[in-house]
Amino acid sequence: MPISIPLNATLQYSSPSSSSSSSSSSSLVPSSPLFSPIPSTTVSLTGIRQRCLRMVTSCVSNAQKSVLNGATDSVSVVGREQIRLGLPSKGRMAADSLDLLKDCQLFVKQVNPRQYVAQIPQLPNTEVWFQRPKDIVRKLLSGDLDLGIVGLDIVGEFGQGNEDLIIVHEALNFGDCHLSLAIPNYGIFENIKSLKELAQMPQWTEERPLRVATGFTYLGPKFMKDNGIKHVTFSTADGALEAAPAMGIADAILDLVSSGTTLKENNLKEIEGGVVLESQAALVASRRALTERKGALETVHEILERLEAHLKANGQFTVVANMRGTDAEEVAERVKTQPSLSGLQGPTISPVYCKRDGKVTIEYYAIVICVPKKALYESVQQLRAVGGSGVLVSPVTYIFDEETPRWSQLLSNLGL
Ligand SMILES: Nc1ncnc2c1ncn2[C@@H]1O[C@H](COP(=O)(O)OP(=O)(O)OP(=O)(O)O)[C@@H](O)[C@H]1O
Ligand SMILES: O=P(O)(O)OC[C@H]1O[C@H](OP(=O)(O)OP(=O)(O)O)[C@H](O)[C@@H]1O
Ligand SMILES: [Mg+2]
Structure with a gap:
């Protein structure tokens, strides 16, 4: 049938x-005999x-x-x-x-x-x-x-x-x-x-x-x-x-x-x-x-x-790096000059408290960003270019x- x-x-x-x-x-x-060429x-x-x-x-x-x-x-x-x-x-x-x-x-x-x-x-x-x-x-x-x-x-x-x-x-x-x-x-x-x-x-x-x-x-x-x-x-x-x-x-x-x-x-x-x-x-x-x-x-x-x-x-990867700086805003300005370091909403920058000569000082800031896996190496290079060191990379499980x-x-x- x-x-x-x-x-x-x-x-x-x-x-x-x-x-x-x-x-x-x-x-x-096909029941129709018509033929029409298709457009290129x-x-x-x-x-x-x-x-x-x-x-x-x-x-x-x-x-x-x-x-x-x-x-x-x-x-x-x-x-x-x-x-x-x-x-x-x-x-x-x-x-x-x-x-x-x-x-x-x-x-x-x-x-x-x-x-x-x-x-x-x-x-x-x-x-x-x-x-x-x-x-x-x-x-x-x-x-x-x-x-x-x-x-x-x-x-x-x-x-x-x-x-x-x-x-x-x-x-x-x-x-x-x-x-x-x-x-x-x-x-x-x-x-x-x-x-x-x-x-x-x-x-x-x-x-x-x-x-x-x-x-x-x-x-x-x-x-x-x-x-x-x-x-x-x-x-x-x-x-x-x-x-x-x-x-x-x-x-x-x-x-x-x-x-x-x-x-x-x-x-x-x-x-x-x-x-x-x-x-x-x-x-x-x-x-x-x-x-x-x-x-x-x-x-x-x-x-x-x-x-x-x-x-x-x-x-995505989470990338964490340390950066020397005078304050969080100054570090943020430097980071923002790099196109691949803006993260999901922007970089998170927080002070790293170091103990030196018995005193707690802030010389470094930790930057945390999410970067697309494809752009990982490029991002690491950009971090280094603005003074980033000790770069840690870990997978993101959920966003x-x-x-x-x-x-x-x-x-x-x-x-x-
Ligand atoms: N190379 C591929 N060839 C066929 N299917 C693929 C291929 N790659 C991905 N698929 C996906 O897998 C599905 C086919 O899965 P599977 O091989 O289990 O089905 P199947 O053997 O065609 O099914 P059935 O045995 O019920 O006819 C496709 O419908 C498609 O969505
Ligand atoms: O581009 P490829 O990676 O070579 O895959 C394509 C082939 O895989 C599927 O066949 P399947 O292995 O399901 O066998 P079947 O044709 O016997 O169903 C599909 O029907 C193609 O024949
Ligand atoms: Mg099959």
Whole structure:
């Protein structure tokens, strides 16, 4: 039975998804013969990131009526007491999710790895359910989970723009990868370097469209449609997609890339304009749960605060140094001449009380600053340049700000 793919009325799934890699047995066939070349774009890395974030957030903010939404429409927040947090049960994201929570002093107590429910003693009203990432998104939409940690790629692919999904924190600092179109670096593709050039190749016609192998059967067709590429079909497989072009099954693949090794080892290359989205782990919530389930908002606030405090501190060192000076203001003036020594709000400068000839004197001042890890050596050099000595460097564990911007964003997103 055909499954309609939301957001793209011109594409129809011609046969049910199968694990076979054959493009003829499982393909998304364009019904429109029109072809329009895509505009040329040169995108900076920051530009790509912003565009991808916009894409994911717009995916999540534009309500799309879909199979998934059908499930959500019938959802009501049932009267369970516990808040449910979905964590990846296995795979790349599983251990890192637990480690991140541990770093936030949230210790997930899982009796054994095959037990799919666990507790976090620090959050007594919350239970953890271990699920496959795609099922976390599905269960957020069906109301069976309230919060979850998954990749932005999975949010985009399985959330399909459902506005009940809210991204509470979009950058948990692990699971980095991007979803990208890749083509062979040989044969007719040897000189093709951009999506525009790929789209303009004379080979793609209604009868012989560009064949793309992908596991992203929602985002793939959407990306091609958004870029005006009409002569395209899709096939799907459960893994090892990079083999498809060499096997003659596909012309291109659309898959996740992190190190790029798998592409390289299979003689494939990425092209300019071919990045569908940038992904990393995110904290996601069900809007309905946050607005209707007792305690959910307070719980997400606590988790968010802990995450922000840890993630912010993660990039910083505390630097302490001694500096000779006549008074704290004079030392402050000297320190402020250096661009990397301003700290979070400004340097803390305090007197060092030395005992000399039986008398307590102040000849030195201690300066305490937070510096970004990346700027550590530069900061030490600047400290020395203004007379700093005995420089001590230690990691920062948490930085709790007055309030996190993401919390205000969340409240305004919820209309609160
Ligand atoms: N190189 C990578 N390849 C695939 N996923 C990556 C990569 N780097 C980070 N990720 C993240 O990890 C997630 C995939 O995790 P995992 O490997 O457990 O899932 P999977 O094997 O694709 O899932 P399933 O087995 O349910 O199909 C992706 O959704 C993405 O967010
Ligand atoms: O850029 P890289 O670091 O090489 O990683 C990318 C590869 O990793 C993932 O595959 P995975 O290992 O999950 O195997 P699979 O394709 O069989 O699912 C992804 O589907 C790519 O194939
Ligand atoms: Mg995999």
